[in-house]
Amino acid sequence: xxxxxxxPQFLSIQEGENLTVYCNSSSVFSSLQWYRQEPGEGxxxxxxxVTGGEVKKLKRLTFxxxxxxxxxxxxxxxxxxxxxxxxxxxxxxxxxxxxxGQGTRLxxxx
Amino acid sequence: KAGVTQTPRYLIKTRGQQVTLSCSxxxxxxxxxxxxxxxxxxxxxxFEYFSETQRNKGNFPGRFSGRQFSNSRSEMNxxxxxxxxxALYLCASKQGASGNTIYFGEGSWLTVV
Numbered sequence: 001x002x003x004x005x006x007x008p009q010f011l012s013i014q015e016g017e018n019l020t021v022y023c024n025s026s027s028v029f030s031s032l033q034w035y036r037q038e039p040g041e042g043x044x045x046x047x048x049x050v051t052g053g054e055v056k057k058l059k060r061l062t063f064x065x066x067x068x069x070x071x072x073x074x075x076x077x078x079x080x081x082x083x084x085x086x087x088x089x090x091x092x093x094x095x096x097x098x099x100x101g102q103g104t105r106l107x108x109x110x
Numbered sequence: 111k112a113g114v115t116q117t118p119r120y121l122i123k124t125r126g127q128q129v130t131l132s133c134s135x136x137x138x139x140x141x142x143x144x145x146x147x148x149x150x151x152x153x154x155x156x157f158e159y160f161s162e163t164q165r166n167k168g169n170f171p172g173r174f175s176g177r178q179f180s181n182s183r184s185e186m187n188x189x190x191x192x193x194x195x196x197a198l199y200l201c202a203s204k205q206g207a208s209g210n211t212i213y214f215g216e217g218s219w220l221t222v223v
Contacts, residue, residue, distance in 0.1 A: 033211055042114075042200050042214035043153075088153065097143070097166045098212065100153040 003027070004091055006101035014109050016078055021104045023089035024071045030092060032072045034063055037086040037103075079108045112137065114215035116201050122221045128189040131218045135182050135203030141165075142184040143212060144176060147198040156199075159184055160207045191222045 007022045023032070031050045035043035047056050049065035049072060056063045060083075062075040072091075076083055086105050090098045115134040123129050135142050143158040143166075155168040159178035176186040182203075188195055198219055202212035 031211070035214075040216075040219075042116075042202075042216045045211065045213060048211045090153075097155045097158060097168070099155075100145075102152045 004089055004099055004101035006087075006089060006104050008104060009102065010105050010107075012107040012109065013079060015080055019076050019079055019106070021074045021076075021087055021106070022071070023073070023091075023101050025091065026070065027091070028069050030069070032065055032069075032089060032091040033098070034072070034074055035088040035090065037088060038084075043086075043088055079106075081108045081110050084108050114201055114203050114213055116199075116215035116218050118218060119216065120219045120221075122223060123191050124223055125191055125193060127191050128187060129191060129220060130185055130187045131199055131201075131220075133184045133186075133201030133203075133215060135184070135201075136205075136213055139203035139205050139213075140182050141204045141207060141212075142178055142182065143202050143204075144184070144186050145200045145202065146170075147200055147217070148196075153200070156186065165207070188220075193222050196220060196222045 004025045033048045034046045036046055037043040047063045052067045052069045054065045060077045064073050084107050086103045088100055088103045090100045092098045117132045141160045144156040145153050147153045157164055157176050158166040162178045173189045178184045198217045200214050200217045202214045204212045
């Protein structure tokens with residue numbers, strides 16, 4: 001069974017600070033996705049990474065896929081209250097169903 | 111184009127009843143998957159359908175079932191509801207059978223009392 005572990009589970013920081021969220025597994029994934037979910041809504045896709053070592057940037061968010069395609073990180077620069085939400089990583093090996101991490105609940109305080 | 115649409119958004123049921131949730135995928139998407147989300151267990155995979163056939167199934171009891179229609183719309187049914195079935199049920203779609211990037215609807219909030 002593939003498992004994805006996210007850390008930290010909860011993170012509360014002040015506006016303007018930087019942060020990194022991690023997504024780790026012992027399994028190799030063909031691709032990995034990051035989603036953000038706000039209360040009462042469904043997860044919204046942020047990015048898909050496919051190649052080992054790949055780095056993708058989305059404004060103040062930087063996503064990296066590990067060289068061995070077993071882990072990923074999400075770095076947010078100068079966090080803003082609008083970044084508050086549940087961040088989920090999801091990976092799959094081949095055509096199998098996606099496996100989701102438990103999520104990181106991020107709170108950015110003004 | 112319109113996103114994934116789920117109905118109803120909110121519903122309250124009594125233990126022992128059954129419920130049917132509906133999902134319309136993004137236009138042109140033929141794969142639909144269902145997830146249950148609870149605070150304690152996170153997002154758990156229920157099943158996936160492609161071209162009216164169930165391709166994958168998660169570890170849920172037989173009370174949870176689903177189907178997909180020829181227009182790719184999908185429904186899931188939960189029979190003999192239990193208090194622990196209270197959750198956000200999320201539907202997601204993707205274009206083809208392969209590929210792993212899925213797009214979620216807003217979910218259906220089910221409360222069992």
